[in-house]
Amino acid sequence: MNRRTNTSKKSIDWVVLSVYFSLVVIGWFMVFSTLYNEQNPTAFLDVSTPLGAQTLWVFISIVAFLFTLTIDWKFWNTIAYPLYGLTLGLLVLVLLVGKEINGAKAWFSFGFFSFQPAEWAKFATALAVASYLSFYKKAITETQVFLLAVFLFLGPALLILLQPDFGSSLVFFSFFLLLYRRGMSPLWLIIGLSGSAIFVCSLVFSPQSVIVFLVSIAVMILCVAAYQNFNGWLISLVVIGVSTFLLLQGEWVLAVGGGLLVLAYFFMVHFQKGNYRIGILVFILLFLSAGFSFGTSYVFDNVLKPHQQDRVNVWLRPERCDPRGSLYNLIQSKLAIGSGGFAGKGFLQGEMTKLNYVPEQSTDFIFTTIGEEQGFIGSLGVILLFTILLVRCIFIAERSHLEFIRNYGYAVAGILLVHFTFNLGMTMGILPVVGIPLPFISKGGSSLLAFSMMVGVLLKMDMARYRTS
Numbered sequence: 253m254n255r256r257t258n259t260s261k262k263s264i265d266w267v268v269l270s271v272y273f274s275l276v277v278i279g280w281f282m283v284f285s286t287l288y289n290e291q292n293p294t295a296f297l298d299v300s301t302p303l304g305a306q307t308l309w310v311f312i313s314i315v316a317f318l319f320t321l322t323i324d325w326k327f328w329n330t331i332a333y334p335l336y337g338l339t340l341g342l343l344v345l346v347l348l349v350g351k352e353i354n355g356a357k358a359w360f361s362f363g364f365f366s367f368q369p370a371e372w373a374k375f376a377t378a379l380a381v382a383s384y385l386s387f388y389k390k391a392i393t394e395t396q397v398f399l400l401a402v403f404l405f406l407g408p409a410l411l412i413l414l415q416p417d418f419g420s421s422l423v424f425f426s427f428f429l430l431l432y433r434r435g436m437s438p439l440w441l442i443i444g445l446s447g448s449a450i451f452v453c454s455l456v457f458s459p460q461s462v463i464v465f466l467v468s469i470a471v472m473i474l475c476v477a478a479y480q481n482f483n484g485w486l487i488s489l490v491v492i493g494v495s496t497f498l499l500l501q502g503e504w505v506l507a508v509g510g511g512l513l514v515l516a517y518f519f520m521v522h523f524q525k526g527n528y529r530i531g532i533l534v535f536i537l538l539f540l541s542a543g544f545s546f547g548t549s550y551v552f553d554n555v556l557k558p559h560q561q562d563r564v565n566v567w568l569r570p571e572r573c574d575p576r577g578s579l580y581n582l583i584q585s586k587l588a589i590g591s592g593g594f595a596g597k598g599f600l601q602g603e604m605t606k607l608n609y610v611p612e613q614s615t616d617f618i619f620t621t622i623g624e625e626q627g628f629i630g631s632l633g634v635i636l637l638f639t640i641l642l643v644r645c646i647f648i649a650e651r652s653h654l655e656f657i658r659n660y661g662y663a664v665a666g667i668l669l670v671h672f673t674f675n676l677g678m679t680m681g682i683l684p685v686v687g688i689p690l691p692f693i694s695k696g697g698s699s700l701l702a703f704s705m706m707v708g709v710l711l712k713m714d715m716a717r718y719r720t721s
Contacts, residue, residue, distance in 0.1 A: 264321070265648060265714050271641045272317070272692070272707055278634065279693035279700070280310050282621045285600050286614040286695075302614070302695070305365075309697030313704040320708030325716050328709055329383050329656050336380035336404075342369035343411040350415075358415040368698035370420040373408040374667050375706045380404055381427055382659035385434055392434040401431060419674070419686035426666030433662050450541055454548040455568050460504040462545045467511035468492045470538045474518035477530055567684035581617070584610045585679045589623030589631070596627030614695040616687050619679045634693070638672045641707075648714045657713040664710050668703075 287303040289295055298304040342360075346369055351361040360367045381404050385392070392398055409424035432441060453462050472488035479487070491514055498507035515538075519531040552561060562578035573579035588604040591597070602624035604610060610620050623631050642665055649661025668691055675690040677683030689696055691703045 263715070265644065265711055268641065268644050268648070268707065268711055268714075271637050271644070272704075273314075274637055275634075275641075275692035276310060276314065276700070276704070278622075278637075279618075279690075280307070281599065282618055282625075282693060283614050283695045285602070285625060286605055286618065286621050288600060288606075305697065306695050309700050312697070313701045316701055317704040317708040320705055321712050323712065325657070325709070325713040328379055328660075328713075329386075332376075332379035332383035335376045339369055339373040339376040340408060340411065343373060343408055345369075347411070347414055356415045356417045358412070358417050358420075366697070368696070370408075370412045370415070370417060371696075371698040371702040373412065374420075374423060375702050377405050377408055377424065377427070378660060378663035378667065378706065379709075381430065382656050382663055385430070385659045386655035392431055392436050398431070398436065401427075417687065419688040422674070422686060423667060423670045423688065426670040427663060429666035429669070430659060430662040434659070446541075447544065450545055451548050452568065454545040455552060455564060459546050459549050460508075461499060463542055464495050464499050464504055464507045464511065466538055466541050466545070467508055467515065468495050470534050471511055471514050471518065473534055474515060474522065474531060477527075478518055478521045478525075563684055563686070567681070570681075581611050581685065582681050585617050585620050586681060588613075588620040589680065592624040592627040592631075594628045596623075596625050596630055599625055601625060615689055616675070616685070616694065617679055618690055618694045619676055622693075623679075635676070638668070638691075642669055642672070645710065648710060652714065652716075654713075654716065657716065660713060661710060664706055667706070 283306050284296060284303060287295070287301075287306075292298075292301075295301045295303045296307045299308050346360060347357060349360075350357045351359045351366070353359055353366075358368055358370055360369070381401060384401060384404060388397060392401065405424045405427040409421040412424075413421040428436070428441070428444070432438070450462065450466075453465070468488075468491060471491050475488045475491070476485060491511065495507045495511050498504070498510070515534075519528075519535070522528055522531045552564065556564075559578075562573060565572045566578055566582055570579055570582070575583060584604065588602070588610050591604065592602075597603070600606075602621060605613065605621050605624055610617050613620055619631070619634075622634055626633075645661055645665035645668065649658045649665065652658045652661065671688055671691050674683055674686060674688040675694075678685045678688070689699050692700060
């Protein structure tokens with residue numbers, strides 16, 4: 253009797269609640285430090301200033317967060333599709349009458365108040381995809397179910413891409429984490445990762461080098477499949493070694509030609525064994541991969557605009573960038589983070605922050621303020637807080653008995669993971685600069701409010717985890 257009473261008692265996840273408030277408070281102090289003006293130390297009380305507006309958004313977001321804890325979780329399942337449809341309408345409307353800021357037509361502006369519908373689209377899409385996958389009991393492996401689920405999050409992603417806002421549109425690919433949890437074939441992840449690898453290699457190395465590499469991989473697959481023992485791996489390593497040697501000597505045609513001859517030989521081996529399907533599949537994949545590699549190089553050199561090329565070059569080929577131009581942001585970002593040392597310079601003591609050396613420091617590059625003023629210890633603390641939040645979101649999803657809550661938990665975890673990974677990655681030059689804010693910390697009312705409600709709704713759903721229907 254007592255056991256039943258304890259398990260039916262509704263309780264909030266205090267870990268998530270504590271992490272949420274910690275990140276919001278840290279975010280406000282970092283924005284305060286970035287925008288602080290000694291001539292106007294009370295600017296945070298004036299809503300007509302950027303710092304005052306952010307303070308107001310923090311207050312509104314916390315109130316909204318607490319308000320979501322009072323709403324029955326079923327409400328969000330009911331309103332999922334209408335809210336999704338509303339955000340799609342706003343994404344279309346902002347393309348027509350929105351205000352253009354930094355080259356992107358992504359904001360509605362009313363005086364000192366700005367609203368970015370892309371941030372709300374993430375929240376609404378998470379609800380819609382979670383509701384769809386929980387309502388239809390069919391497996392995600394069914395083509396129709398899979399395609400419709402993908403359409404639900406690629407639709408808003410394409411509208412946001414038209415603004416253009418590549419960073420926000422990229423976040424929607426995080427929903428593949430949810431689909432994978434629901435049983436999506438790992439083959440799709442392998443295809444995505446392979447395509448990304450070919451894309452990067454095609455920009456870092458010459459197309460000829462990529463082709464030699466692809467042919468070598470194809471030879472290795474057919475060779476290992478033919479022998480299925482140590483000999484297969486040994487022959488593969490010899491072929492790859494010879495191809496690499498010829499490539500370094502500038503004989504890439506000979507390397508490709510020799511590789512194709514070896515590939516044809518092993519295709520005949522498989523054909524004689526009656527296992528010709530693997531040979532045909534490898535040849536098709538090789539042809540598609542080679543085409544994608546050359547297509548990537550062609551589009552980059554002939555289709556992308558110079559400023560778009562600069563964003564990729566800053567990431568993959570910084571030696572081609574102007575240190576005082578496109579590379580300036582990244583150089584200043586690294587210098588600011590590195591200058592903090594182990595313990596940091598202290599709150600309001602960062603010289604690079606005071607002198608505004610880092611562009612967009614209060615938004616996309618807010619982590620540089622943390623690195624400079626709080627040092628390695630403070631940076632590690634923020635990283636640990638986000639890690640705890642991500643792990644806890646997945647834990648909440650897994651312990652729920654309701655499909656809708658489980659789906660929504662993974663959707664939220666995926667969105668937070670992409671934001672966190674890309675923001676830190678781009679400030680340190682590991683990933684391209686795509687304009688993705690750091691949740692709860694970067695300046696921006698729309699982002700803070702949307703993420704606050706996103707986490708608040710998840711906490712409320714978690715309070716219903718003992719229900720079975």
